[in-house]
Amino acid sequence: MTGDERRDQILHVAIKLFSQYGFRGTTTKKIAEEAGVSEAMVFRHFASKSELYHAILDYKACESGNAMPFAWVSEAIKNKNDFEVFYQIILNALNRHQQDPEFMRLLMHSALEGHELADMFINESIVPTYEVLSFYISQRQRDGMFRNLNPKLIVRAFVGMMIHHSINTTLWDKNGRILKITNEEAARGFTEILLNGIKKNTD
Amino acid sequence: MTGDERRDQILHVAIKLFSQYGFRGTTTKKIAEEAGVSEAMVFRHFASKSELYHAILDYKACESGNAMPFAWVSEAIKNKNDFEVFYQIILNALNRHQQDPEFMRLLMHSALEGHELADMFINESIVPTYEVLSFYISQRQRDGMFRNLNPKLIVRAFVGMMIHHSINTTLWDKNGRILKITNEEAARGFTEILLNGIKKNTD
DNA sequence: GTCTATACTAGGATAGAC
DNA sequence: GTCTATCCTAGTATAGAC
DSSP states (O other): OOHHHHHHHHHHHHHHHHHHHHHHHOOHHHHHHHHTSOHHHHHHHSSSHHHHHHHHHHHHHHHTTOSSTTGGGHHHHHTTOHHHHHHHHHHHHHHHHHHOHHHHHHHHHHHHHTOHHHHHHIIIIIHHHHHHHHHHHHHHHHTTOBOOSOHHHHHHHHHHHHHHHHHIIIIIOTTOSSOOOOHHHHHHHHHHHHHHHHBOOOO | OOHHHHHHHHHHHHHHHHHHHHHHHOOHHHHHHHHTSOHHHHHHHSSSHHHHHHHHHHHHHHHSOOSSTTGGGHHHHHTTOHHHHHHHHHHHHHHHHHHOHHHHHHHHHHHHHTOHHHHHHIIIIIHHHHHHHHHHHHHHHHTTSBOOSOHHHHHHHHHHHHHHHHHIIIIIOTTOSSOOOOHHHHHHHHHHHHHHHHBOOOO
C-alpha cells in the first residue's frame, strides 16, 4: 500500500472510531489494530493524535459542501413558495444526516468535548439557517401571510423537529422501532405542521 | 467532616465533572483535587470509578421524580384541554432541564458513551411521553379535532422542539445570544405552532 | 478520616532495525 | 513502508502510617 493510501485508510478508521467512542475514548492502539498496522505507522502518518483529529476536520469540512448554504432554495425563496422552502431544507438535511450518520455522532462528541468541529458546524450550518429562515419568515409576516410569532422561535421549532428526527433515526431508533417513516414523509409532515402552525388564518 | 458528608461532597463534585467532561474525560485525580482531598479518599468512599458512576445514577434516578410521569396533566387530558396538555408538558420539561443543566450534559455523554443512564432516561421519560401523547392525539383525531397525520410523527415534532430548545438554552446559547425568551413564552409559542399545525381547519 | 507513597496498567509517542 | 521494542506520562487503585 502506498503512503497516501495508507494515510487515507487510517483516516477513515479513525473517523469511524472517533464517531463511535469520541476523541478521548479512542486509543491510537485501537486505530492501528483496526487498520491492521502497528501503532508506529499511525504516528508516521500523523504526528499526534490531535493532528489526526484535525485531519478529520479538514476532510469533513471539504466533503460536506457547506460552502454555499441554501443556494438551492433561493429560487423557492424568491417565489415565496413557502412549502418548497421548508420542505427542501428539511429533506436535504435529513438525507445528508442519514447518508453520513458518523458525522452526527462526531459532531455530538465534539460539542460535548468542546472541540472545534462543533463550532465550525454551528457557524457554517446552524447560524446561516437561522439567518436565512428568520429573514424569510419576517418577510412573510410583513406580507401578512404568517402570524406574528417571534421568527427565531419559529426557526427553533423547525430546526428542533429536523435535528431531533435526525438524531433519532441515525443514533437511537435506527430500525424505526418507535417511528418508521421515509425522509420524504417526515419532511412533508414536519413542513405541514410548521406551515399550518404559523400561517395566518384565512377566515 | 463525617463519612456521609464527605461521600456526598465527592458525589457532587463527580456529578459536576462527569457532566462537564464525561466519564472517560474525568480523572479520579481531578475529582479528589476539586473535593479538596487525596485520591485515596475517593476510593475509600467508592470502590472504583465505575461504582461512583452508578452511585450518581441512583442519586439522579431518585432526585428526578420520573416515577409518575404525567399525573399532573391527567386532568387536562381528561378534559381534552389541548392547549393545557401540551403547554404543561413542555413548560415542565423546560423548567426541569433548566434547573438541572448538568443532567442534560450527563445524559448526552451517557448516550454517546453507551452507559445505562441514557437507556434509563429513554425508558422512563421519553417512551412514556410518546405513548401518552400519541394515544391522546389519536383520540383527538377520532374526535375529528386533529388532522390525520401520523401521531408518532406529531409527537416527534413536539419532542423535537422541546429537546432542541432545552439543549440550546442549557448548553450552547446560555446567554440567549441567538434567542432570549422565557420558558413560558417558549412553551406558549411551541404549543401554538403545534396545535395550529395539527388542528383540523374549521372552515 | 485522612494523608503519603507506591504499585500497576494503559495510552501516547519514539528509536532503530529491516 | 513496516515492524518490534521501549520510553514516558497519566490514570486507577492500594498499602500503611498517623
